[in-house]
Amino acid sequence: MAAVNGKKIKVGIVGGTGYTGVELLRLLSCHPNVELTAITSRKEEGMPVAQMYPNLRGHVDLCFTTPETSPLEQCDVVFFATPHGVAMEQAKSLLDHGVRIIDLAADFRLQDTVAFEQWYNMPHTCPDILAESVYGLVELNREKIANARVVGNPGCYPTTVVLGLLPLLRRQGLIDPSYIIADCKSGVSGAGRKASVPTLFSEASDNFKAYGVGGHRHHPEITEQLEGIAGGAVQLTFQPHLVPMIRGMFSTIYVRVQPDAQSTDFQALYEQHYAGEPFVDVMPAGSAPETRSVRASNQLRIALQRPNPGQLIILVVQDNLVKGASGQAVQNMNLMFGLPETTGLDLVAVLP
Ligand SMILES: NC(=O)C1=CN([C@@H]2O[C@H](COP(=O)(O)OP(=O)(O)OC[C@H]3O[C@@H](n4cnc5c(N)ncnc54)[C@H](OP(=O)(O)O)[C@@H]3O)[C@@H](O)[C@H]2O)C=CC1
Numbered sequence: 078m079a080a081v082n083g084k085k086i087k088v089g090i091v092g093g094t095g096y097t098g099v100e101l102l103r104l105l106s107c108h109p110n111v112e113l114t115a116i117t118s119r120k121e122e123g124m125p126v127a128q129m130y131p132n133l134r135g136h137v138d139l140c141f142t143t144p145e146t147s148p149l150e151q152c153d154v155v156f157f158a159t160p161h162g163v164a165m166e167q168a169k170s171l172l173d174h175g176v177r178i179i180d181l182a183a184d185f186r187l188q189d190t191v192a193f194e195q196w197y198n199m200p201h202t203c204p205d206i207l208a209e210s211v212y213g214l215v216e217l218n219r220e221k222i223a224n225a226r227v228v229g230n231p232g233c234y235p236t237t238v239v240l241g242l243l244p245l246l247r248r249q250g251l252i253d254p255s256y257i258i259a260d261c262k263s264g265v266s267g268a269g270r271k272a273s274v275p276t277l278f279s280e281a282s283d284n285f286k287a288y289g290v291g292g293h294r295h296h297p298e299i300t301e302q303l304e305g306i307a308g309g310a311v312q313l314t315f316q317p318h319l320v321p322m323i324r325g326m327f328s329t330i331y332v333r334v335q336p337d338a339q340s341t342d343f344q345a346l347y348e349q350h351y352a353g354e355p356f357v358d359v360m361p362a363g364s365a366p367e368t369r370s371v372r373a374s375n376q377l378r379i380a381l382q383r384p385n386p387g388q389l390i391i392l393v394v395q396d397n398l399v400k401g402a403s404g405q406a407v408q409n410m411n412l413m414f415g416l417p418e419t420t421g422l423d424l425v426a427v428l429p
């Protein structure tokens with residue numbers, strides 16, 4: 078469903094001052110088919126965007142406006158880079174004006190509204206819109222996303238774990254679906270820009286810790302997707318950790334290979350599965366990925382290790398703010414507006 082007709086796509090961003098918001102601005106200000114039309118902040122109303130973020134000087138000349146005074150209804154698409162629960166309050170009105178929605182929060186990810194209410198501690202106020210929304214993992218739902226009015230952009234941990242397991246669960250009998258362990262690490266920007274004690278320099282630097290040990294809201298999101306792919310029950314152990322780096326995510330996934338599948342060439346399986354994917358790189362056998370190999374890029378890199386015939390380890394890295402959030406959201410927008418998926422996303426990682 079192309080809505081461009083030769084004109085630029087008018088884009089609004091609700092929540093332009095947060096880390097995913099400013100990352101959207103970095104990507105979209107260089108996107109050849111986008112006209113930035115509205116950028117909101119309630120706290121910074123009236124401030125020039127480039128005054129708050131000097132990296133955008135010469136690229137963005139808008140000022141922040143409040144969601145109420147912003148011309149969101151004149152946009153072709155609105156990104157919500159806001160806390161959970163904000164997008165669902167505004168979704169109906171925007172859809173009624175023909176505006177499409179990409180939510181970077183969780184309002185349109187989990188189809189199970191009981192699980193949503195339990196993990197997000199709020200009722201889902203528009204289950205009808207949720208029912209028509211599409212989970213925005215392009216490598217899984219490419220055709221549906223192209224026609225969607227509402228896309229729920231995946232969580233950062235789910236992006237790594239679901240793409241790490243997709244080639245295995247697509248086929249019956251390769252691994253034991255009742256025994257999957259995802260041991261995941263995130264940089265501190267994953268917690269957002271708002272002030273909080275765990276992200277203070279003196280708390281997060283020179284330290285390494287597990288968090289969400291009693292359960293994390295990405296567990297139901299990952300499980301819902303994995304079970305949809307596998308077509309049956311999946312038992313997942315998921316443990317997030319906070320690493321003293323700014324950007325980056327590293328997920329190490331352990332699975333048991335079924336006895337009848339131990340002669341499988343998993344390297345070839347992954348290479349074939351992701352052969353046509355511009356943003357998933359299956360690294361050569363024996364590789365050990367690093368987060369800096371994807372920093373500021375939309376790439377997700379996967380490497381496989383086979384310590385013994387009965388075990389497979391999948392190593393996945395991404396930039397949590399790009400493929401894990403804003404880059405993936407732009408990838409979704411490209412598809413929704415009939416553009417080549419890679420438009421504006423041809424970014425090489427920054428080293429060192
Ligand atoms: N950081 C990450 O790596 C990832 C984040 N996400 C998700 O993306 C979303 C944004 O994350 P992030 O950028 O880190 O968050 P931040 O806390 O850094 O920013 C939140 C933004 O939302 C605005 N905002 C807050 N409350 C409201 C409200 N009620 N109505 C309108 N605007 C509001 C804030 O501006 P103001 O208060 O001035 O209006 C601010 O611009 C979250 O849902 C997060 O879970 C998803 C994947 C990865």
Ligand SMILES: CC(=O)N[C@@H](CCC(=O)OP(=O)(O)O)C(=O)O
Pocket residue numbers: 181182183232233234263264265266267268269295317319
């Ligand atoms: C390091 C850190 O705190 N990471 C965040 C996850 C990233 C994120 O924002 O995910 P959602 O969009 O699903 O909220 C967390 O664990 O809460």
